[in-house]
Amino acid sequence: MRLRIDVASEVPLYQQIHDQIILGLAAGALRPGEALPAVRQLADELNVNMLTVAKGYSLLKSEGYLISDRSQGTRVAADFQADTIFMQALQTQLHLLTAAAKIRGLSVQDVQQLVTEQYRGFTKGE
Helix, strand or coil, rough: CCCCCCCCCCCCCHHHHHHHHHHHHHCCCCCCCCCCCCHHHHHHHHHHHHHHHHHHHHHHHHHCCEECCCEEEEECCCCCCCHHHHHHHHHHHHHHHHHHHHHCCCHHHHHHHHHHHHHHHCCCCC
């Protein structure tokens, strides 16, 4: 999977790395156990500071998406569970998004349709 970052974006580079890896996992472009480039290698490929890549990887590790050790490097975790921490974060994000949708005049059906379409977009290849 090739990551692409937008240096002109307001989204921090480490967050773009984080988000693209999450999207790659959901789309099947990354598989459990798959090795990721070393921090230095990815930083060189993206032309960013190594600390930027390390921060993105660190966030993904703390969320349980990546694991790393000295012998095998950084790789995609083998198992993902919707644990309590994930569910709380999901609830918080959905709360804010649904509030914004309500303010903008979207109906419950509009929001449900958007969520359904997004979810189905990740399950088409399965």
